[in-house]
Amino acid sequence: MSVLPRPVLFMAPMVDLSHVACRELIRSFGGCDLFYSEMLNSRIVPVEHPQTSIYLRWAHTNDLIFQILGNDPDKMSQAASILDGFGPWGIDVNMGCWLKKVTCHGWGASLMKDIHTAGRVVSAVRRSTQRSVSIKFRIGFEADMDYMLDFATMLEDEGADLLVLHARTVADGMTRKARWEFIAALKDRVSIPVIGNGDISSPEDACCMIRQTGCDGVMIGRHALIRPWIFRDIKALMAGQEKQGAPDLLEVISELHTLLADHFPADVALKRFKTALVWLAQNLSFGHYLVKQVGRTKTMEDAKTCITACYDGGIC
């Protein structure tokens, strides 16, 4: 595995959100150390055409980890070796997605119920790439520390280079407060790097998680969408530098719009603009109104005009 800076900062994988435009937006503020792709279904990867796929788009791959989803070792191995060919930093196996539409197939967090299959998947992916292999997982279906630690030991034994723990159970969904004590216990158990994830909403939270758990780095999801400059502020806090002010949000929204228009067909760009705006708009007192108005637009041009009109209309 390539040497990682310590503590290492990751942007989380997020469906419809951790695409090239959001990643480049984050990069425009100095970026994080490693980015994740959206989860990619291992059954779909072999039939996606790299020139036309809306999932296989990037500006850089050397700091990108492709996340794959599935439970068939052969299909996971095939997907990993195809994605390996694009030159990413690593390949991640999704063992954390708790949504029924995923777990009903035995994918995502379901693998945590089936330690034997999970082990075969990791071993197959390990054999298909020389790049770093990470596993992003949850605590488990229940808050059972011993089970989580045994599962993690198995992941390490099968060849994982890096573990990312979203410190919630499947039953917790996204609601209950993340259980950071599980990250600390995981760090004590395994000898590979451990990345903590769950409920970091400020630079102070990031430092607090590192201090409390001893983890080697942090992963941020939702708050990297709300404040794409959060990694810049974490780096400043860690370096003891003064925090910069928040950027002009209209400029951030416009930049996202441009990046989406540059990287995606118009219909996909508009859909993704509306999805990402829901998060960015949380910084605005009139965010709810803005999202609603933009939600009614039918083209990227209309969306841009609508944003300008909302700002010019003095609603802000």
Ligand SMILES: Cc1cc2nc3c(=O)[nH]c(=O)nc-3n(C[C@H](O)[C@H](O)[C@H](O)COP(=O)(O)O)c2cc1C
């Ligand atoms: C909209 C959305 C989409 C997500 N998609 C994925 C995904 O594709 N793969 C994955 O492993 N986790 C996914 N997650 C979970 C996040 O990666 C992360 O573990 C979770 O949001 C907790 O981190 P946070 O508190 O920093 O947001 C998603 C979360 C959100 C909110």
